[in-house]
Amino acid sequence: MTQLSDYEHAYADIHFERIDGILCMTFHTDGGSLKWTERSHRELPEAFHDVATDPENRVVIMTGTGPDFLTELAFETRSQSPTDWDQIVREGIRMLEELMRIPVPVITAVNGPVTTHAEVALLSDIVLASETATFADREHFVAGVVPGDGVHVVWPLLLGPNRGRHFLLTGRTLDASEALDLGLVAEVLPVDQLMDRAWTLARALNQQTMLTLRYSRTCITMQLRRDLDQFLNEGLRLESLAAIDRRSHGGT
Numbered sequence: 001m002t003q004l005s006d007y008e009h010a011y012a013d014i015h016f017e018r019i020d021g022i023l024c025m026t027f028h029t030d031g032g033s034l035k036w037t038e039r040s041h042r043e044l045p046e047a048f049h050d051v052a053t054d055p056e057n058r059v060v061i062m063t064g065t066g067p068d069f070l071t072e073l074a075f076e077t078r079s080q081s082p083t084d085w086d087q088i089v090r091e092g093i094r095m096l097e098e099l100m101r102i103p104v105p106v107i108t109a110v111n112g113p114v115t116t117h118a119e120v121a122l123l124s125d126i127v128l129a130s131e132t133a134t135f136a137d138r139e140h141f142v143a144g145v146v147p148g149d150g151v152h153v154v155w156p157l158l159l160g161p162n163r164g165r166h167f168l169l170t171g172r173t174l175d176a177s178e179a180l181d182l183g184l185v186a187e188v189l190p191v192d193q194l195m196d197r198a199w200t201l202a203r204a205l206n207q208q209t210m211l212t213l214r215y216s217r218t219c220i221t222m223q224l225r226r227d228l229d230q231f232l233n234e235g236l237r238l239e240s241l242a243a244i245d246r247r248s249h250g251g252t
Contacts, residue, residue, distance in 0.1 A: 001053070007054075011043045014044075014047050018056070021058035023054075024063070028064070031065070033069070034070045035070075035072045036072065036139075041092075059202045061198050062107070062109070062120075064110070064112065080247075089237065093232055093236060102217070105126070106123075110133045112132050112191075113136075115173070117139075118151075119155070122184060128187050128188075129179055131176055133188075145239065146242040147239070148238045152235045155167050157223075158182075
């Protein structure tokens with residue numbers, strides 16, 4: 001049985017704090033805004049697994065550090081070999097699977113722009129955004145990469161099929177107000193009020209019994225988990241094949 005002491009200092013890119021059963025995961029790179037690196041790609045699946053298997057976690061909050069939630073990609077995939085891509089695919093599948101296996105409600109407080117892997121934030125049950133938040137998918141199709149690592153499931157589901165495909169193929173940026181209007185986020189708040197609101201909501205959720213928390217999370221994520229189970233593996237395989245083909249043609 002996993003305990004907080006087993007993992008609270010185990011991950012370089014995540015700071016953990018738990019108060020009265022509410023676990024806050026703060027993503028960062030060396031104390032600043034999170035950068036998407038091989039390390040974070042490797043750490044997140046393991047961290048989500050630890051959080052999911054710790055019975056003392058009753059509500060989970062995720063947030064970022066500094067002015068951005070996640071905008072910088074420092075993970076080069078275009079030059080990877082088939083063996084490297086096999087690892088990327090396995091980590092990518094496990095990352096979203098373990099996130100969705102967290103058995104209690106998850107709140108994300110999007111503290112600023114998220115233009116890389118925004119699906120990690122948007123798969124939460126309650127998504128709050130600061131007024132400075134923006135949402136985009138800059139590291140897939142518009143950068144020459146097949147959008148197959150979960151974004152192909154999440155964005156058409158959240159935005160609707162046609163708007164979601166347009167979003168992925170054009171790299172469009174949505175500001176916080178548009179994200180609210182389109183139903184991507186539940187609330188938009190000033191930056192200095194964002195975390196207070198997240199904790200207020202978490203404390204309200206925490207008033208319920210553990211079975212109510214667990215079974216509610218199970219019920220309201222059924223469609224997401226079904227769609228990811230059905231399509232995530234194939235999407236990542238297509239992404240890897242296209243990346244290897246690009247490399248064979250001299251692409252970078």
